[in-house]
Amino acid sequence: MATKMKNVFYCQSCGYESSKWMGQCPGCREWNTFVEEPVKVPSKSGSAKDSRGASSSSNSKPLSLSEIVMTDEERADTHIGELNRVLGGGLVKGSLILVGGDPGIGKSTLLLQVAGNLSGDDKKVLYISGEESLKQIKLRANRIGEFKESLKFMCETNLGTIEEAIIRSNPDVIIIDSIQTMYNEAVSSAPGSVSQVRESTSVLLRIAKSMNISIFIVGHVTKEGQVAGPRVLEHMVDTVLYFEGDRHASYRILRAVKNRFGSTNEIGVFEMEEKGLMEVSNPSEFMIDGRPHDASGSIVTCSVEGTRPILIEIQALVCRSNFGIPRRQANGTDYNRVNLLMAVLEKRIGLMLGDQDAYVNLAGGMKIAEPSLDLGICLAIISSFKNKPISEDTIAFGEVGLSGEVRSVNMAESRVQEAQKLGFKVCIVPKALESKLKKSFKDIEIRGVSSVADAMALI
The missing domain is CATH 3.30.230.10 (Ribosomal Protein S5; domain 2)
Incomplete structure (x- = not known):
């Protein structure tokens, strides 16, 4: 398919796209948030041909409500009661979950504990880190506890390589730490940019739904407390979890601000201890x-x-x-x-x-x-x-x-x-x-x- 390059301006706050630079974003009304990024776009002839080909080869058809078969979502127990509560009863297969929070709040620690618990249930878990080396991960893992052999670790930021590894190993759960470090070779902009974050999340969403794999992705937050990158990132995922609290204090609060499989008002309370995050069963006390x-x-x-x-x-x-x-x-x-x-x-x-x-x-x-x-x-x-x-x-x-x-x-x-x-x-x-x-x-x-x-x- 023929492609050509053009420059597009994106709002770093909400992902609004424009062909020219603007001082104020029409979408979120923020000032001085537009950045210029080169993108590849298909030519008109190529896109029309692909569109016709896609429509002719598609097997999907509209269905009535009576024809849609309903089944209960299969949930996996994370063995962390507070996290199960926030997720709506457990981890749903094929779901894409975004976990955001301040630096040092405990996002990686919690997900490493989840990975260890799920691997203990003979589930294959793949932990992919773009920020830490394997030795750094092992140091933290030794502090938390013991882990089964079904938990595998990988340090990689290239989504093409990651997708190949996922197809080979076919895990049940994947943890991506973090989405801002991942990059797709098809996008020419730098990792962490609006285009890269959006396209990388799109690839992970396709993997989660097509292979029925539960995927956790860690997202950095801005100084205002919002997940860095385009706002469309939160719309694409199934669940958005925010870690709140002072990293210098012992308590942590996990809050669901979006959840397609449960309530959006539930919270989980944790306490940071030497061996990781411990759930607080009675927050009132x-x-x-x-x-x-x-x-x-x-x-x-x-x-x-x-x-x-x-x-x-x-x-x-x-x-x-x-x-x-x-x-x-x-x-x-x-x-x-x-x-x-x-x-x-x-x-x-x-x-x-x-x-x-x-x-x-x-x-x-x-x-x-x-x-x-x-x-x-x-x-x-x-x-x-x-x-x-x-x-x-x-x-x-x-x-x-x-x-x-x-x-x-x-x-x-x-x-x-x-x-x-x-x-x-x-x-x-x-x-x-x-x-x-x-x-x-x-x-x-x-x-x-x-x-x-x-x-x-x-x-």
């Missing part, structure tokens, strides 16, 4: 461990991630400002939401916060923007401002509106059940849920509030 005693500005609330309720300690510190403009800071939750709630407290209950510095923190490093945290944030700010501690056996959750009203939230029974399991005695909930929860729970005191003023009176 982990998150509230080490709470201060008789300290003002501290209260426990409950958030729901997917189907899992997690108890989180909210800490607030309010003190008089030494500057003309008070300082406000929020860690783990939305900064603008905290400012909004402080305005509600000042307007509806007369809490004079205009000359006060305010700091709000979610202990444990979680990042949550769920509205059910509103009531806990308000009570923590009130407690710190008045310097009056809240009882340690009290938990509160509910959404707060601009009129100061407390609105109901979903999955209230699961939240109260989690609080009861960890020994809390009093639960402050929206008034609309009080009667329903009192019928279901007898061993924990349910107190309903209709406004922030009612909640302040209770504490």
Whole structure:
């Protein structure tokens, strides 16, 4: 087929393609993200001929719903309960999974543990690294544990060579570390460029679907926390997993932001130890461990991630400002939401916060923007401002509106059940849920509030 070269401009943020350079991308509205890359394009005569040939040799035909045969997806157990939860019950055969996260967060360590567990089930696993040598991989593997002979390692970045090795070995699972180091000889641009990342992912997607092989690909992230490369990368894969957390801390959170085979709201909690990542089976107990005693500005609330309720300690510190403009800071939750709630407290209950510095923190490093945290944030700010501690056996959750009203939230029974399991005695909930929860729970005191003023009176 006749080909010719031409230069095309790609947006590094979203992959938008243009024939000329533009200052602002029309797709994602980012500035100065266009880069020029040469690409090969088929000639008009060649493409038309190929198109006719493809259509004449194609055996596919449209099917009605009654003709489509449904079968349950075959899932493999990774022997890591938190990862199985995030994947929707296990690893689906023929799926393409993208794992992103900051450098040093534990992506390679987790996938090496998965490879070892799957090889223990007599599955053939091929670990392909474009960043580390075989000796470096062995050093990390010796720290984690023992591995079976069915786990093979390969250091290669040429996708042509990799595809030949896959056809020869026919593995059950493949791990690519990382997609930004892979290159396709048919694309003239450098590895890591928009064209290379897109074409390399396309080749791996074809291998996964045609050979029914599960493939993990590791993706680097930008300083904004997004996977580097074109946005179309996330659309091509079946599942997108993000590793969150501070690499200098022990905890790690694995979150699914896209999953064609399960829920997109599930999270898995891990702790980094000497022998690798260990799953945290009870995140609530982990998150509230080490709470201060008789300290003002501290209260426990409950958030729901997917189907899992997690108890989180909210800490607030309010003190008089030494500057003309008070300082406000929020860690783990939305900064603008905290400012909004402080305005509600000042307007509806007369809490004079205009000359006060305010700091709000979610202990444990979680990042949550769920509205059910509103009531806990308000009570923590009130407690710190008045310097009056809240009882340690009290938990509160509910959404707060601009009129100061407390609105109901979903999955209230699961939240109260989690609080009861960890020994809390009093639960402050929206008034609309009080009667329903009192019928279901007898061993924990349910107190309903209709406004922030009612909640302040209770504490």
